[in-house]
Amino acid sequence: MKNKAKNWFEGLRNNLVKMIEDHDGAKFKVKSWKHAGKGGGIMSIIKGDVIEKGGVNISTVAGEFSKKMQQRIPGADKDPSYWATGISVVLHPVNPNIPSMHFNTRYLVTQKRWFGGGMDITPCLDFELETEKFHEDLKQMCNTHDSTYYPKYKKWCDEYFFLKHRNEARGIGGIFFDYLNNDDFEKDFDFIHDVGSFFHKYVNQIITKNKDKNWTREERKRQLIKRGRYVEFNLLYDRGTKFGLETGGNTEAILMSLPPLAEWE
């Protein structure tokens, strides 16, 4: 099960990297890093003409949670050992007509085991029609697995990606889930599969559709300000960022999600 998850994440990374490179012309640069416990990760970073800054990080790590963390993580109260594999992707495109796009999934093993992850989209210009279609497609995909998923995971996403201090959503949402375990690895793994494939297809389709659209200086400015909000969310609220920095994770990999350029008025 561990290997199946790990291999799928690696394959997905390869497909995403290839698709984006085909659009962009630029190539991803690859950097590997070691985890403080066992294992490590590989960061792939692109800075191109379509994706201004994009990162794909995969990692497979193992270790022992601190006493404090043990209380917060399911299945770790008696045995602090963990094993985890995951993929996370953040794309900040040049063209303000293409949203910033975020996706991650992970498989965590303690005395329990589960999948977590999600995807969400942050447009900076009018995106009403695309928003509707994105959610409609996402719902359909979720429904092929379980009709409770989409409403539950959309709500979770909306609640999570919210900037309380601005009373403002980070973007137009998507899905967010954690502790997914139906006591049926194949069923859960199929869903994870489809979440990744959905993201791959969505990125490909929206880049194809919008990469040659023109934009104005004023639209660029709106993009940079929206990216400022993205920075605020990731540094003030994001669990993964906080968890990573607090537990001495790889700073470069953790902050890979920050945009290339951001503005505050």
Add this chain to the structure above:
Amino acid sequence: MKNKAKNWFEGLRNNLVKMIEDHDGAKFKVKSWKHAGKGGGIMSIIKGDVIEKGGVNISTVAGEFSKKMQQRIPGADKDPSYWATGISVVLHPVNPNIPSMHFNTRYLVTQKRWFGGGMDITPCLDFELETEKFHEDLKQMCNTHDSTYYPKYKKWCDEYFFLKHRNEARGIGGIFFDYLNNDDFEKDFDFIHDVGSFFHKYVNQIITKNKDKNWTREERKRQLIKRGRYVEFNLLYDRGTKFGLETGGNTEAILMSLPPLAEWE
């Protein structure tokens, strides 16, 4: 004592604003805001040719601390009432040869009363000679009040303005102090006076010296990346930012410190 502190902060704000406007040509825009308890503040924001983004915020507020805060604030354990007045200044200059400059002082009254504040400087280019002179002058100023101040407050500043996740200082430091109360208001107020005057003089002098220096694209890039670190510090660590956002403070005034534009590689 409350009025003396409040009036001095207002006078200092007026002097700082005038001095910066004289350098810049641009004018500060003024916005007032109300506090959830009593009182409020006035934000003055400039976006000019010398200061790309600068903010001067003064506020005088009163209210009652939450139960949680009561335990953390001296003199509030039995009576949650507080009164506070303060000034905070952050300047992000256009020219990379001028550092970003930060200063604040406040007077807090609970069942105890004290001053807090500090100033620190964040250059992005080589600044060795200026750093030495800045610290030498700051030390001299502090020594006219108390020879223990400079070593103590410089250390506090170095420890405070530090990005643990990057093992990197935010800038070249300065002084940082809190809970200043020698049971002699005039003595403490004289020090606060001199801290403010020192900052005013320093800003005037470094702008005069460096505002007409040329810079390269590469130096601009170094500036934007250093500003990214500034954002990381303020959103991940800064006590004032966290305190303000958690207690429902004015978001615009709290985040006034963020730079106009920042870059992440």
